[in-house]
Amino acid sequence: MIAPKEQDVKIAVEGLDFFYGQKQALHNITMDIRENEVFAFIGPSGCGKTTFLRVLNRMNDLIPYTSVKGSVRIDGQDIYDPNVDVVQLRKAVGTVFQKPNPFPISIFDNVAYGPKANGLKNKQQLMEIVEDSLRQAALWDEVKDRLNESALGLSGGQQQRLCIARVMAVKPEIILMDEPTSALDPVATFKVEELITELKKNYTVVIVTHNMEQAARVSDKTAFFLDGVVIEADETNNIFTNPKQKETEDYISGKFG
Ligand SMILES: Nc1ncnc2c1ncn2[C@@H]1O[C@H](COP(=O)(O)OP(=O)(O)OP(=O)(O)O)[C@@H](O)[C@H]1O
Numbered sequence: 188m189i190a191p192k193e194q195d196v197k198i199a200v201e202g203l204d205f206f207y208g209q210k211q212a213l214h215n216i217t218m219d220i221r222e223n224e225v226f227a228f229i230g231p232s233g234c235g236k237t238t239f240l241r242v243l244n245r246m247n248d249l250i251p252y253t254s255v256k257g258s259v260r261i262d263g264q265d266i267y268d269p270n271v272d273v274v275q276l277r278k279a280v281g282t283v284f285q286k287p288n289p290f291p292i293s294i295f296d297n298v299a300y301g302p303k304a305n306g307l308k309n310k311q312q313l314m315e316i317v318e319d320s321l322r323q324a325a326l327w328d329e330v331k332d333r334l335n336e337s338a339l340g341l342s343g344g345q346q347q348r349l350c351i352a353r354v355m356a357v358k359p360e361i362i363l364m365d366e367p368t369s370a371l372d373p374v375a376t377f378k379v380e381e382l383i384t385e386l387k388k389n390y391t392v393v394i395v396t397h398n399m400e401q402a403a404r405v406s407d408k409t410a411f412f413l414d415g416v417v418i419e420a421d422e423t424n425n426i427f428t429n430p431k432q433k434e435t436e437d438y439i440s441g442k443f444g
Pocket residue numbers: 207212230231232233234235236237238239250
C-alpha cells in the first residue's frame with residue numbers, strides 16, 4: 188500500500204522565545220504547520236496566542252522593545268533573516284483581525300487597494316482580481332450590484348468577509364486570523380467558519396480563537412497555550428477527545444480559563 192503523501196511543512200518554528208522588554212511572553216516554542224491545514228491556537232487570556240500569531244509575519248516588529256530568539260522558517264526561509272523584505276513577507280502572510288476594519292471607501296476600492304498599491308493600474312485586471320477575491324471570500328453574490336457603495340454600509344459579517352477578500356487580493360499563501368468571529372453574530376460566524384474550511388484548499392490558515400467549539404469545528408490541528416508555553420499540539424480531535432496533558436484536559440473541560 189502506498190502511504191498517503193505527507194503534507195509539506197509550510198511554517199517551521201524552532202526554539203522560539205519572545206520578549207516584551209525584559210518580560211518573556213513565549214517560551215521555547217517548536218511547531219510545524221503544514222500546507223493547506225487549519226491550525227488553531229487556544230488557551231486562556233494572556234497566554235501568548237496573539238503574540239505567537241504576530242511572530243509569524245513579524246507584526247511584533249512594529250512594537251518597540253520586543254525581541255525574538257530561535258527561528259521561524261516559511262518554505263525553508265528564516266523570516267527573521269535581516270535580508271528578508273518585511274513588506275513582501277506580510278503580503279505572503281496576510282492577517283485578518285478581530286474587528287472588521289474596512290477602509291471608508293467603496294467595496295471595490297477596498298479589495299483593489301493592495302493590488303493598486305503594488306502598482307497595478309489596468310482596470311480589467313483589477314476588476315478580475317476584485318471579483319475573484321470576493322468570490323473566494325463568499326461575498327460576491329451579496330455585493331456584486333453595489334461595488335461602488337461604501338464598505339461601511341455592509342453588515343459586520345459582510346465587512347469581515349470583505350477584509351478576508353482584501354487579504355486574498357494580494358495573493359497570500361498563509362492567512363493569520365486573530366479571533367475573526369468574536370465581533371460577529373452566530374449567522375455571520377457560521378459563514379466565516381464555512382469560508383475557513385473552503386480557504387484551506389488553497390491556503391494555510393492559522394487561527395486564534397477563544398471559542399473551543401469553533402476550534403473543534405474548523406481546525407485540523409490545535410495547540411493549547413498556557414503562560415507562553417505550548418502545553419500540547421496535536422490533531423484537533425485528539426486535543427478535544429484524548430488530551431495527553433492534564434492542563435489541556437482541565438482547560439477543555441472548563442475547569443479554568
Ligand atoms: N504590547 C505589549 N507590551 C507588553 N506586554 C504585552 C504586549 N502585548 C501583550 N503583552 C503581554 O504578553 C502576554 C501574552 O499576551 P497575548 O496578547 O499574546 O495573549 P493572548 O493569549 O492572545 O490573550 P487574549 O486571549 O486575551 O487575546 C500577556 O502577559 C500580555 O500582557
